[in-house]
Amino acid sequence: MDHLDLLKNNEQIQLPDFELNTRLNAPNLYLPSRGLADAVQVAVSLGLPLLLTGEPGTGKTQLAHFVAWKFNLGKPLVFNAQTTSTATELFYKYDALAHFQFAQNQKELLSNEEIEAKFIKYQALGQTIKSEERQVVLIDEIDKAPRDLPNDILAALEDLEFSVPEIDKGYVTSDKKRPIIIMTSNSEKNLPDAFLRRVIYFDIPFPDDEILLKIVSSKVEGFNENQLKTLIDHFENIRQDTALRLKKKPATSELIFWTIYLKKMNFDPSLLSNPAKLKGDQHRNLMSSYSVLAKTKEDLKALRERKF
Numbered sequence: 545m546d547h548l549d550l551l552k553n554n555e556q557i558q559l560p561d562f563e564l565n566t567r568l569n570a571p572n573l574y575l576p577s578r579g580l581a582d583a584v585q586v587a588v589s590l591g592l593p594l595l596l597t598g599e600p601g602t603g604k605t606q607l608a609h610f611v612a613w614k615f616n617l618g619k620p621l622v623f624n625a626q627t628t629s630t631a632t633e634l635f636y637k638y639d640a641l642a643h644f645q646f647a648q649n650q651k652e653l654l655s656n657e658e659i660e661a662k663f664i665k666y667q668a669l670g671q672t673i674k675s676e677e678r679q680v681v682l683i684d685e686i687d688k689a690p691r692d693l694p695n696d697i698l699a700a701l702e703d704l705e706f707s708v709p710e711i712d713k714g715y716v717t718s719d720k721k722r723p724i725i726i727m728t729s730n731s732e733k734n735l736p737d738a739f740l741r742r743v744i745y746f747d748i749p750f751p752d753d754e755i756l757l758k759i760v761s762s763k764v765e766g767f768n769e770n771q772l773k774t775l776i777d778h779f780e781n782i783r784q785d786t787a788l789r790l791k792k793k794p795a796t797s798e799l800i801f802w803t804i805y806l807k808k809m810n811f812d813p814s815l816l817s818n819p820a821k822l823k824g825d826q827h828r829n830l831m832s833s834y835s836v837l838a839k840t841k842e843d844l845k846a847l848r849e850r851k852f
Contacts, residue, residue, distance in 0.1 A: 565763070565764075565804060567762065567763050567764075567765075568763055568800065569606065569609070571606070571609040571610045571612070571613035571614075572610075572613060573762045573763065574603065574606055574607070574609070574610035575755065575758055575759055575762070576603075576607065576610065577748075577749075577751075577755070579746065580607070580746055580748060583744055583745075583746035584607075584611060586744050587724070587725075587726075587744040588724055590744065591719070591722050592725075592742065592743055592744050593683075593697070593698070593701065593725035593726070593727055593742075593743045593744070594724075594725065594726050594727065594743065594744045594745075594746065595686075595727045595728075595729060595735075595740075595743040595744065595745050595746070596726065596727065596728045596729070596746055596747075596748060597728075597729050597730070597731050597745075597746075597747045597748070598747055598748030598749065598750075599748075599750055599793070599795050600730060600795055600797075601794075601795025601796050601797035601798060602748045602749075602750060602751070602795055602796055603748060603796065604728040604748060605682065605684055605728055607726060608620040608622075608680050608681075608682035608726045611680050611724060611726065612679070612680040612724075615680075615724070617678060617679050617680050617724070618679065620679070620680040620681065620682045620726075621668035621669075621671050621672055621679055621680070621681045621682070621723075622668055622681075622682045622684060623667055623668040623669065623681065623682070623683045623684065624684050624685065625683060625684060625685050625686050625687075625688045625689035625693065626688060626689065627688055627689070627690070628690075629688075629689045629690065629693055630690075630693070631692070631693060631696035631697075631700070633667055634667055634668070634669045634670070634683075634693075634696070634697060634700060635666065635667055635669050635670035635673070635700070635706040635708075636664055636665060636666045636667055636670045636706075636708060637664070637665045637667060638663060638664055638708075638710050639663045639664075639665070640663075642662075642663055643659065643662070643663045646662070646663075656711040656712060656713065657711075659710065659711050660708070660711050660713070663710075664708060664710065664711065668681045668682070668683070669681060669697075669700060669706070669723070670706060670715070672717075672721075672723045673704060673705065673706060673715050673716065673717045673723075674715045676717050676718075676721050677721065678720075678721050678722065678723065678724070679723050679724070680723065680724045680726065681723045681724070681725050681726070682726050682727075682728070683697065683725065683726070683727040683728075684727075684728050685728055685729065685730060686727045686728065686729050686735070687729040687730060687731060687733050687735060691736060694735055694736055694739035695736055695738055695739050697725075697727075697739075698739060698742050698743075701722075701723075701725065703716075704716060704717050704718070704719070704721075704722065705717070727743070750795070750796075751796060753773075753776055753777075753780065756776050756779075756780075756796070756799065757769070757772055757773060757776060759796060759799075759800070760772055760775075760776065760799060760800060760803050763800050763803075764800065764803045764804055764807060766807045767803070767807065767813060770814065771812065771813040771814055772803070772813065774813050774814055774816050774817050775802075775803060775806070775813035775816060776799070777816070777817075778813075778816040778819070779794065779799050779802070779837075782794065782837065782847065782850075785850070788843075788846045788847065788850060789846065790838075790843045790846065791839075791840050791842060791843055792838075792839040792840060792843060794836075794837040794838070794839075798836055798837050801836050802833060802836040802837055805833050805836055806829075806833055809829045809833070811826065811829050811830070811833070816830075818852075819852045820852040831848050834847040834848055
């Protein structure tokens with residue numbers, strides 16, 4: 545695909561077809577390190593939650609999809625923690641307002657089963673306990689949740705049951721159906737000590753060049769190994785260049801999307817071995833590609849003004 549020149553003449557241009565890269569989130573292509581695989585083994589063996597930290601974009605969330613695929617447990621159930629999340633919302637949400645509005649226009653009272661069908665939405669932990677099927681549950685960015693929520697999660701996992709008082713019903717499952725819990729944290733705030741003592745912890749380090757090469761080559765087709773090595777060298781130089789003072793260093797996910805973009809632009813990564821010699825469209829394409837790597841105005845400016 546050539547560069548989309550939106551400024552060319554006063555003519556309309558044809559929108560190119562978008563081809564989804566199905567390899568991006570394919571769980572079978574996830575490459576856990578030996579340490580991470582061992583941490584999963586420990587957590588599963590002990591029936592304890594696995595807490596993951598690490599730079600954004602290093603694959604914390606994707607691990608849940610990999611584990612679910614590896615153990616043939618279907619898709620993971622996901623709970624995205626928010627600053628307003630409550631313990632009840634781990635299991636279900638009750639739309640009280642909709643129920644009230646519905647009741648105002650109806651003469652007959654709904655049965656508990658009808659209330660459940662219309663106004664109760666089961667969340668990740670609630671779904672897995674209710675289903676009585678063993679599943680993977682991802683609780684994403686738990687550090688965003690109120691301080692009490694992590695301890696509430698552990699209490700819920702000890703009992704493997706919950707009640708829905710709005711319909712006078714409860715659900716319970718057995719230890720044999722215990723869900724595999726994976727939690728992620730971006731370390732935005734400290735988690736309670738009592739919580740940390742009852743989880744398996746692993747910090748995902750940023751991949752080295754060898755692992756980065758395996759990751760990118762598995763996700764993006766069209767470049768040979770030498771081209772990818774040169775591209776990764778350039779990427780690592782950006783991450784390690786202290787003079788840039790980047791507020792947010794690009795991570796693995798940015799590297800993958802950057803590689804995809806350069807391929808779409810027919811940009812030869814071998815040229816990055818001496819980027820100072822880039823001229824014309826080649827230089828312009830490289831500068832435009834930095835929008836993938838930078839996440840702040842200051843970082844983008846620093847990358848585009850960087851001296852090679």
